[in-house]
Amino acid sequence: MNYVREQYRTSSGTGFQGFLDEIKVVLLEGQMALFVRGWAMLSHGSLAAVDCFDVSTDSLLGSVTEFFPRSDLPPGAMAFEARLPLSADNSHNYFDYGLLTRADDGRLFPIFHHSPENIQIELDGRCNLACVMCPQAFGVHSGPLSIDDLETLRPVIERSECVEINHQGEALLSPILLQLLQMVPPHKHIAFNCNGTALKAKVARQLLEYAPPVRSISISIDAGTEESFYKIRGTSLSKIMENARAFKKARDEAGLTFPQLTLTCTVISDFMEFVPDIVGLAAELDKSFRYWPLTGSGLHGGA
Missing domain, CATH: 3.20.20.70 (Aldolase class I)
Structure with missing residues (x-):
């Protein structure tokens, strides 16, 4: 867990607003995938990616790099939605995954569930x-x-x-x-x-x-x-x-x-x-x- 922990230790949380609206494991063309949907907004700078970490394997699963506007969001916020394929080595429990928003200048911001348990x-x-x-x-x-x-x-x-x-x-x-x-x-x-x-x-x-x-x-x-x-x-x-x-x-x-x-x-x-x-x-x-x-x-x- 050292790699993931260090990524989160460098996150700041300031100048950021956003939530993970949904996260679950789904089938994608017969293969297990992690479905993530949410939004993010920075007080300054632009969004570069949303990085998804598999904590159980201490690794970066993948990144979401495409964002789009959504009518229900605050002005300036951008939404994202993606399905990230999972291998046999990856966890199939959605709660083993964490997401960090990455700004274009390298700043990291943690995203929490919109309605967390x-x-x-x-x-x-x-x-x-x-x-x-x-x-x-x-x-x-x-x-x-x-x-x-x-x-x-x-x-x-x-x-x-x-x-x-x-x-x-x-x-x-x-x-x-x-x-x-x-x-x-x-x-x-x-x-x-x-x-x-x-x-x-x-x-x-x-x-x-x-x-x-x-x-x-x-x-x-x-x-x-x-x-x-x-x-x-x-x-x-x-x-x-x-x-x-x-x-x-x-x-x-x-x-x-x-x-x-x-x-x-x-x-x-x-x-x-x-x-x-x-x-x-x-x-x-x-x-x-x-x-x-x-x-x-x-x-x-x-x-």
């Missing part, structure tokens, strides 16, 4: 924090998954376009995180939420080594000052932001675009005034921010 996994329901608005504060959590559990889920994981590591527990502390990263091929998408305390050292190196498929990391930041943050999460905001900035620096120095960093805020009425400060912190990273409103006061068990 996704899976959410809670690697470990345990956490090293007990935030006031989280079930962890009341002693409610699920236990850790085992290696055997992960193997049982392997067929679903390999078939899914996106693997989201669900976020009641702290995924970065899971003893089987590396095994999951190794299980997901580079043309897929891993996204997860963390509290930022463990986004450093060995774990950070692993995430960058497997980027992609690790493409999205959300860090929970619920208040914009040291004092207010401690009241909610019982830990230091400055240390978490130090981890996040160091991770972004290491990613950028490695020449990687992924994983992208997002700050996620659970908006509690007691600390709503600090939301602009959190947006300012997000601007220091990848300028990505999202929020979940919590009705009532989380400090008093509001739901």
Whole structure:
């Protein structure tokens, strides 16, 4: 998988829009073929090809080089449709294939399924924090998954376009995180939420080594000052932001675009005034921010 992984590591994802509308294995004149249909659009430059990779054989299956306009697409977007013959050595499972759009200047952009099959996994329901608005504060959590559990889920994981590591527990502390990263091929998408305390050292190196498929990391930041943050999460905001900035620096120095960093805020009425400060912190990273409103006061068990 080294060849395919390196191709995906050089993809950027910025300045691009597009989706893979359909992918399946079909019969073409009595021979198995991979049918692909989708569209792509660049903010600048022109499309050169859509390269199709067989991850199971670590090889380039073929390229689509003909594009055409389609009335249902955004202005400037171009569609493609092709049947690529498969040999006996190629995989006959459509989910073993990934596509990269190639620009005329060599830039690469990953294409994801328009309606992907996704899976959410809670690697470990345990956490090293007990935030006031989280079930962890009341002693409610699920236990850790085992290696055997992960193997049982392997067929679903390999078939899914996106693997989201669900976020009641702290995924970065899971003893089987590396095994999951190794299980997901580079043309897929891993996204997860963390509290930022463990986004450093060995774990950070692993995430960058497997980027992609690790493409999205959300860090929970619920208040914009040291004092207010401690009241909610019982830990230091400055240390978490130090981890996040160091991770972004290491990613950028490695020449990687992924994983992208997002700050996620659970908006509690007691600390709503600090939301602009959190947006300012997000601007220091990848300028990505999202929020979940919590009705009532989380400090008093509001739901």
